[in-house]
Amino acid sequence: MSAPPAPPSYPRIVAALRAAGCVFAEDEARLLLNAAADPAELTRLVDRRVAGLPLEHVLGWAEFCGLRISVDPGVFVPRRRTEFLVQRAAAVARPGDVVVDLCCGSGAIGAALAAAVGPIELYAGEVDPIAVPCARRNLAPVGGRVFQGDLYESLPVALRRRVAVLVANVPYVPTTAVGLMPPEARLHEAPVALDGGADGLAVLRRVAAAAPRWLAPGGHLLVEIGAEQVAAAVAAFAGAGLEPSPVTSEEYEATVLVGARPPETR
Structure with missing residues (x-):
């Protein structure tokens, strides 16, 4: 039985996010790493972000006025402005x-x-x-x-x-x-x-x-x-x-x- 694929490392996640056009790839990579409970979930989160889902929908929350606001898929993401x-x-x-x-x-x-x-x-x-x-x-x-x-x-x-x-x-x-x-x-x-x-x-x-x-x-x-x-x-x-x-x-x-x-x- 072959070993499961290794979870993506921080440099690999940053590279994947940059290639997908994410401007703040380093910050997003840290957030995704912190959000994942295990390597399989990390891979899923990264794949969803690379596919174009808003980071907030991937994480399930957005930071707004110092608060962590729950944001479900399809829901308008609160903007900093x-x-x-x-x-x-x-x-x-x-x-x-x-x-x-x-x-x-x-x-x-x-x-x-x-x-x-x-x-x-x-x-x-x-x-x-x-x-x-x-x-x-x-x-x-x-x-x-x-x-x-x-x-x-x-x-x-x-x-x-x-x-x-x-x-x-x-x-x-x-x-x-x-x-x-x-x-x-x-x-x-x-x-x-x-x-x-x-x-x-x-x-x-x-x-x-x-x-x-x-x-x-x-x-x-x-x-x-x-x-x-x-x-x-x-x-x-x-x-x-x-x-x-x-x-x-x-x-x-x-x-x-x-x-x-x-x-x-x-």
């Missing part, structure tokens, strides 16, 4: 607030906000049935409740006019640009998490239009957008009666639009 969205939301949130993570995907934003702000009354909504169980695993430890459905249709009606912070990481890639995205995204993430319509803002407009019915007076809606979409997104927020304030981070190469619902006056 979205950490800026979390920072801006945390700046207007307070412990005890009602917070909604809409288009929640894995629930990464909600989990990160709970870690940054402290105890919050957290709800999340997601249309993709594949992502919902993943979000529930990530948000259960912080008491978050996850609902499946299209945008606000997923939320309990009792939340209307009670939401202090509404974060919606809406898809904002124009339809014609989805095909230009890296294969890891366009082949392995749900199209509903990427495609934002003709100009990338179709979902954003729907979220903005209905937000005043859900936000408490003085509450905030926050979304991530492309830098070239600021003018159109600001117009959508203003048209919905929100006071828009775009903010950009060079560090994260990200743009966030914050919309405040004006306080009610007597």
Whole structure:
């Protein structure tokens, strides 16, 4: 009986990942080595990554805001630039607030906000049935409740006019640009998490239009957008009666639009 093949060594893994086009081959090789329970599993993990699966789907988790977020195959992988969205939301949130993570995907934003702000009354909504169980695993430890459905249709009606912070990481890639995205995204993430319509803002407009019915007076809606979409997104927020304030981070190469619902006056 022949001996089983030797497990791939660190140099061999790095070489294989480089040949597959992985930019951070050394870092990925270390992560794969640490994740594998035995040589056979290591070989499977390396083969899946070389075949083009996102590293996060291979490992089963993504690092986001210092947290390890569970990410199932097919679920949108939280991006580092979205950490800026979390920072801006945390700046207007307070412990005890009602917070909604809409288009929640894995629930990464909600989990990160709970870690940054402290105890919050957290709800999340997601249309993709594949992502919902993943979000529930990530948000259960912080008491978050996850609902499946299209945008606000997923939320309990009792939340209307009670939401202090509404974060919606809406898809904002124009339809014609989805095909230009890296294969890891366009082949392995749900199209509903990427495609934002003709100009990338179709979902954003729907979220903005209905937000005043859900936000408490003085509450905030926050979304991530492309830098070239600021003018159109600001117009959508203003048209919905929100006071828009775009903010950009060079560090994260990200743009966030914050919309405040004006306080009610007597």
